[in-house]
Amino acid sequence: MTKQVVKRRVGGFAVSIWSWIKLISKDPAGLLGLIIVTAFILWSIIQGTLELLASYLKDPGLGWLLLPYNPFAQNLAGAFQLPSWVHLMGTDYMGRDLLSEVLYSIPYSAAYPAFLVVLSAILIGAVLGISAGYLGGWWDEVLMRVTDAFLSIPAIILAIAISVLLKASFTGMIYSFIIVWWPIYARLFRAETLRVKAMDYIAAAQLYGVSPLRLFFKYLFINTIDPIIAYAMLDFGNVILAASILNFIGVGLQPGLPILGEMASEGVSWGFPRYWWWALFPSITILIIALGFVLLGDRLQDIIGGRAAY
Amino acid sequence: MAGRDFVVFVIRRFINAVITLLILLLLMFILVHAIYTTPLALARLYAGPHATMAQLETIVKEYHLDAPLYVQFINYLVDVFTGNLGYDPIYKEPEVYIIMQYLPITLTFMIPAVILTVLVGTLLGAVAAANRNKWIDYLIRAFYVFTWSSPPYLIALLVLWVFAYLLGPYTHLPASGYVNPLLPKPKTITGWPLIDAIIEHNWAYVDSYLVHMILPVLSVFLYSFGVYTRMARNVTLDVLESDYVRLAYIKGLSRRVVVYRVGLRNALIPLVTLIVLTFALSWTGAYVTEVVFSYHGMGYITTVAITSVDPLMVYDITLFVGISVIIANFIADILYGILDPRVRIT
Numbered sequence: 055m056t057k058q059v060v061k062r063r064v065g066g067f068a069v070s071i072w073s074w075i076k077l078i079s080k081d082p083a084g085l086l087g088l089i090i091v092t093a094f095i096l097w098s099i100i101q102g103t104l105e106l107l108a109s110y111l112k113d114p115g116l117g118w119l120l121l122p123y124n125p126f127a128q129n130l131a132g133a134f135q136l137p138s139w140v141h142l143m144g145t146d147y148m149g150r151d152l153l154s155e156v157l158y159s160i161p162y163s164a165a166y167p168a169f170l171v172v173l174s175a176i177l178i179g180a181v182l183g184i185s186a187g188y189l190g191g192w193w194d195e196v197l198m199r200v201t202d203a204f205l206s207i208p209a210i211i212l213a214i215a216i217s218v219l220l221k222a223s224f225t226g227m228i229y230s231f232i233i234v235w236w237p238i239y240a241r242l243f244r245a246e247t248l249r250v251k252a253m254d255y256i257a258a259a260q261l262y263g264v265s266p267l268r269l270f271f272k273y274l275f276i277n278t279i280d281p282i283i284a285y286a287m288l289d290f291g292n293v294i295l296a297a298s299i300l301n302f303i304g305v306g307l308q309p310g311l312p313i314l315g316e317m318a319s320e321g322v323s324w325g326f327p328r329y330w331w332w333a334l335f336p337s338i339t340i341l342i343i344a345l346g347f348v349l350l351g352d353r354l355q356d357i358i359g360g361r362a363a364y
Numbered sequence: 365m366a367g368r369d370f371v372v373f374v375i376r377r378f379i380n381a382v383i384t385l386l387i388l389l390l391l392m393f394i395l396v397h398a399i400y401t402t403p404l405a406l407a408r409l410y411a412g413p414h415a416t417m418a419q420l421e422t423i424v425k426e427y428h429l430d431a432p433l434y435v436q437f438i439n440y441l442v443d444v445f446t447g448n449l450g451y452d453p454i455y456k457e458p459e460v461y462i463i464m465q466y467l468p469i470t471l472t473f474m475i476p477a478v479i480l481t482v483l484v485g486t487l488l489g490a491v492a493a494a495n496r497n498k499w500i501d502y503l504i505r506a507f508y509v510f511t512w513s514s515p516p517y518l519i520a521l522l523v524l525w526v527f528a529y530l531l532g533p534y535t536h537l538p539a540s541g542y543v544n545p546l547l548p549k550p551k552t553i554t555g556w557p558l559i560d561a562i563i564e565h566n567w568a569y570v571d572s573y574l575v576h577m578i579l580p581v582l583s584v585f586l587y588s589f590g591v592y593t594r595m596a597r598n599v600t601l602d603v604l605e606s607d608y609v610r611l612a613y614i615k616g617l618s619r620r621v622v623v624y625r626v627g628l629r630n631a632l633i634p635l636v637t638l639i640v641l642t643f644a645l646s647w648t649g650a651y652v653t654e655v656v657f658s659y660h661g662m663g664y665i666t667t668v669a670i671t672s673v674d675p676l677m678v679y680d681i682t683l684f685v686g687i688s689v690i691i692a693n694f695i696a697d698i699l700y701g702i703l704d705p706r707v708r709i710t
Contacts, residue, residue, distance in 0.1 A: 083509075202387070203391055204391070206384055206689050206690050207388065208645065208648050210648045211648060215392075215681075215682035218678045218679075219678075219679065220399060233395075302515070303652070303655060322517070327529045340514075340518075341515065345513040348512060348513045
């Protein structure tokens, strides 16, 4: 009996994912976003695992197992090559293949920042925002004032300052993003909690004597998360863009690791229109990834917000 | 219009802005003290990377870095409000003096970009909303989705490539710098080079300055255009679905009059708050654009400060950016109060 129930629930989950995919694909732009995001996530998982394995097994060759060339191999005779069938994106000043570098750097320059920052921001924002909306009073007032102050500075510029204070390393950049990124989520969760709080089932749960932790997760978090998922999908793109801006300016770099924003900035400083492929292809890669998240997030917002005719 | 309640409204908004500024300063203060926990580490922030131990200790004494935190915070507040941000360890000049040289240069090309974004974005947002799900709507949406999701340096690079290199022989637009460096600088009167040159009737300088401004303004405009137009379209859509717009149709007004007189005028009110958001966003665009165009403003000194390991400078620049956004927010609040009298009461 229990087995059947479990089976049905698993089946229900798979079916609901399939129905979501069908729902999203009704809009061609949404379908395009879904394809880009899926490809990006798959590649990040594969390449990220390979890089982790390479560093764990101390066998760097694993890191470029799937890439056309070794992204670190220098070939000074073949420097500054135009894009061709041999090097699809051309080569840089040390003759390294740009396509391999771009593919190698995707987990570091896009996937890690996006997922770490958005997920941490959602967690922090949920705890603070839901507690502010639910408890109200002075805690709400203080928290809203603090988010006001955070939101009064452009997030990226505050993140630059914090990561420079944190010695401008890659982890420093991630920390600085988490510090500046949670206020928006706290705002969103608070607004949603205020809406949900007035509903009858919360009052019923309170009367029933549900423990605060259960109330938080099962009643408030689950019921406020829907619009935030749609926003978070857009926000993955925002974080990727923001990280690339910081890398372009020269913050959050890791020596010995190619990063998309850094490659673009090197291409610019070596002479932009002359070596156009060096600056343009890494930037266009970021454009495509961010575009995928923006299209998918827009479509999700339409579906969840009820604006789309589906 | 300028009644007593309006004065009260302005005063209340002003107090609000000051409180936001105070919390901002407190936040920055806490951040710095959370990262640099000991007085000596703090002294290194003020003294630069190459200071000796003796120098650090004199700085600890001089700046009272070993005092209790609340004393330090009060000292810091007094310093900020008297315009004293200390000496820069690299330039050996007061921070405020350095920043006040670069801030006007960024603002002179940023403010026109924001105005352009607001004008064009509002208009195109209204056009897209009025022609919802027609080809012109799709065209505008496709355009803003692309500019929104492209990194600002890509936009700046493409603008540079197309207008300064490919079309260079026809447009004669410069690719870098903010003015022809061979021209004599105008005397410092207001501190804003463009305004100083206008006051002095130094038209050659003004001409060169404006010509250098075109491409950066275009880049920042294209960068902030996406976010603004998307919201303008949504706001106009909401307005067009409201009752008074239906009433206007029922009255028999033509579609053009309804959309661009009734609808747009009412959509303008919520859009005022978006101007601040655009202003804040443009700061990011301006930073990157300055790097691409070698335009010597705030973004340029930030990158220089990053490479010369000068966190104090980056910190103070951020403070100035925050203050500028708070001031912009204050002005937008007042505008909102003028446009929509209902806001004054709450």
